[in-house]
Amino acid sequence: MAMSDLLVLTFHVLLQKIFTHHFPYSFLSYTAICPSLVYLRIVTLDYSVWLTVSFTFDRFVSICCQQLKLRYCTERTAAVIIVSMCALSCLKYIPFHFMYEPQFIIDKVQWGCRAKAVFFTSAGWVSFSWICSLSLSLLPFFLVLLLNGLTVRHILAASRVRRVLKGLNNGQKKSDGEMENRQKSIVLLFAVSGSYILLWMTATVTFMCTRLAVNVLDQNHTSPAYIANDVGSLLMLMSSCANTCIYGMTQSKFREEVKNAVKYLLTRVVKLVKFNRSTAHISK
Numbered sequence: 001m002a003m004s005d006l007l008v009l010t011f012h013v014l015l016q017k018i019f020t021h022h023f024p025y026s027f028l029s030y031t032a033i034c035p036s037l038v039y040l041r042i043v044t045l046d047y048s049v050w051l052t053v054s055f056t057f058d059r060f061v062s063i064c065c066q067q068l069k070l071r072y073c074t075e076r077t078a079a080v081i082i083v084s085m086c087a088l089s090c091l092k093y094i095p096f097h098f099m100y101e102p103q104f105i106i107d108k109v110q111w112g113c114r115a116k117a118v119f120f121t122s123a124g125w126v127s128f129s130w131i132c133s134l135s136l137s138l139l140p141f142f143l144v145l146l147l148n149g150l151t152v153r154h155i156l157a158a159s160r161v162r163r164v165l166k167g168l169n170n171g172q173k174k175s176d177g178e179m180e181n182r183q184k185s186i187v188l189l190f191a192v193s194g195s196y197i198l199l200w201m202t203a204t205v206t207f208m209c210t211r212l213a214v215n216v217l218d219q220n221h222t223s224p225a226y227i228a229n230d231v232g233s234l235l236m237l238m239s240s241c242a243n244t245c246i247y248g249m250t251q252s253k254f255r256e257e258v259k260n261a262v263k264y265l266l267t268r269v270v271k272l273v274k275f276n277r278s279t280a281h282i283s284k
Contacts, residue, residue: 001055001192002247002254004048005240011041012237031102031110038113039096042132047089048240049140052196053147054081059189060147064154092135095128137207141200148193155186191246199239203232 015037020028028037062073071077099119103112119125206228247254 001048001051001243004044004051005243007044008048008237008240011037011044016041025111029111031100031113034113035097035100038100039093042093042096042136043089045236046092046136047086048243049136050085050089051082052192052243053140053143054085056144056147056189056193059186060151063151063186093132099125133207137200137204141197141204144193144196148190148197151186151189188246188250191250192243195242195246196239199235199242201235202228203236206232 015028020026027033058073058078062069065072099115100113101116102110103114105111119129206225209225209228
């Protein structure tokens with residue numbers, strides 16, 4: 001999940017928002033490369049979103065479905081889901097490679113890419129656009145809301161039952177190790193899902209207003225619809241950044257893996273510097 005979020009930041013923020021803005025005529029602006037860059041952006045974003053949904057469902061099964069938990073919540077199942085989600089995201093958006101044409105031509109060199117006119121008129125392309133939009137925005141948003149609601153309801157019901165069984169309903173204060181462990185186990189769930197819901201809410205509402213109501217986004221930069229769409233995109237990208245920070249603050253294993261990666265990188269750099277120095281000394 002952390003790697004998928006970092007890929008979103010790489011392709012959406014570093015390459016699209018920063019690099020192509022400051023270097024508009026770089027190799028990334030060639031028509032031969034532009035559709036692939038668009039494809040990678042949408043694939044990484046879709047993969048990140050559905051990993052969040054998968055993680056929410058995994059926590060729902062772990063907390064609410066004790067019988068299914070033994071078969072579902074395993075490392076093998078997690079690996080299968082991670083690979084399957086990646087494959088589905090890659091296959092789902094393959095048509096993106098065929099929906100663009102050169103934006104302009106300078107000295108017989110094709111620059112930029114824009115959607116073909118048939119994309120807005122053909123029933124097939126319009127259906128594909130709706131499927132992609134629903135799969136990326138509305139469906140994951142409501143699935144996360146639904147799964148979190150069911151999980152919260154189960155936790156509240158289980159807490160009331162445990163208080164009754166342990167005699168805590170009469171005001172006595174006793175420590176409950178099981179409930180404390182359960183509370184710790186759901187901190188990450190609500191942190192990730194809560195940030196996703198809050199940061200994707202604007203983008204989802206904007207999608208409903210523009211696609212379902214007016215169907216065409218006003219390109220006037222001062223219009224409320226355009227500003228809302230830009231703000232939604234900003235918050236949507238912040239969701240990936242927030243998730244990575246949440247993993248670092250709540251998961252000790254994640255912090256340990258990051259430390260190991262940094263140590264490995266520094267070790268390789270030191271070895272490379274020493275090798276270059278020794279080579280230079282021998283050549284002298």
